Amino acid sequence: MPASTLLIRTPEGVVFSQSLAGPVIRFLAWGLDLACILGVTTGVSMVVGLFAFLSPDFAQAASIAVFFIVSVGYGMVLEWFWRGQTVGKRVLGLRVMDAQGLRLTVQQVVLRNLLRFVDALPVCYQVGGVAMLANRRNQRLGDLAANTVVVRLPAVAEPDLSQLLAGKFNSLRDHPHLEARLRQRTSPAEAALALQAVARRDQLDPVARVELFADLAGHFRTKVKFPPEAVEGLADEQFLRNVVDALYRPRASARAPAAAQPEAQPGAQ
């Protein structure tokens, strides 16, 4: 089952997507949070218990109060100060956000946590889980009331293509017109697929890697037929690396290179 996605269209007409967290990973995050709540309340109770000799009645009352305040306030406080995250959500890379992509408000945080009393019925968030399954945005009742969603945070880093393209000998470079034909016949999706395969080769199981590169190399070989001297003896993976280099390498062009968009002065008309 494909992961749900939240698409948001900005007034500028640009669409960006957020991957929505499903019921299972949210349940796991809640499990971690529950452990944190129990740990905090147990710790505080033990500290308070040390002063029980002064007033056992007050110590017991404090334990009751602490448990209630922590169990109710844990989600509210952390999600507000950590911008939509609790310990469990942070560990599993999740975040609560407004369903329309706006900033989370304190009322949303409070409301979605108050409605846990219903979502947790009868036990272990069964009502909330059913609501999530019935909802295309994976929202439990608290999310519906507060107009929030829980998204998965991608592991983002600034793009770095240099490792893929630098310092590689490419026999296909001797045939620039064939490279151009290859670029012409390759769709952006196919190019991205090849790039991802090369970038993630170390994450693949060796047998699966060999099969994958064989399939991809076979696919690209059908697009343009390079002369035998350019491809003879090339392993499928090396051929694919050469293809990626041909597709993504900066090209020296007869016309002036496409300049980056000029930096406009803010506020300039």
Added chain:
Amino acid sequence: MIIDLPRFVAAEQPFWTELDALLTRIERDPHRAQTLAELQRFHYLYERAAADLAQVRTFSAEPETRRYLEHLVARAYGELHEARPKAVHLRLWAWLGGTLPVTFRRHVRAFWLSLAVTLAGAALGGWAVAFDPEAKAALVPGQFGHLLGDPARRVAREEAQTENLLAGHKTTFSAQLMQNNIRVSFIALALGMTWGVGTLIILFYNGVILGLVAADYVLAGQTKFLLGWLLPHGVIEIPAILVGAQAGFVLANAIIGWGRRVPLADRLRAVAPDLVTLIAGTALLLVWAGLVEAFFSQYHEPLLPYAVKIAFGLIELLGLIWYLTSAGQSKTARPAPPAC
């Protein structure tokens, strides 16, 4: 066409880095006022990143770069297009003196509904015990088993006590009461998601127990004891539960949305601040009621005359009525969401 990705990334990355740093500064200190120049720069960087994202999506489909730009644009979008006022530091007295009572009055019809349902339940409970005293055992939940006995015997026992049975346990008892009652109020609010049906059931059942106990003591000729026992904390606790249910009905009204052509998300967004205000007020009232019930209501004659307890309860009731009906009237109400 595939864009020249390395050249594109090399040219645009400084702007992305600058936007990332700016967003981090804003997220760390959201209340810091920005200068006009900073805002203009922020807007420019956001628009540039959005345009870059559009290019990458259309001409490259390179997922890592696209993911990075989506994350950046999403963060900037949330900050730039947020038109709602930022959360300010809570001014407690202004909230207590104005926001809470004004919010209560804005949704007073939901409160009347809560009251009506509770009274209907109380009428049924009173009638049940008057018609069949054995109904008490069937209707009273286990945690209130001490109410199943003969009221006259209980009053005699209480008045014969020379020491307070709760001595050494009053604080714990108070905490248990607060926790239980606040939890019930939260549930009453949360069950507003069931189109108000769950809230209605809780209220009605609460009213049944109340009416049953009241009728039982009145029929046993123990009205003065009943008033002295319940009034000090009941005049705060019962309205607090009603206010919690009022919030539940406000939520239900937003869910149902009769006669309003506003999307569900917008209706819920409009009532969310009022729901939080009402339930916070409920919690405060229940803390007070818990203190009174544990440290005052449990004392009976001859330790504490019933007249004193009843007078105390009536003063509290008058004060609460004044607060809810008159406090904050000089304040300008904020634009009202669709009222219940």
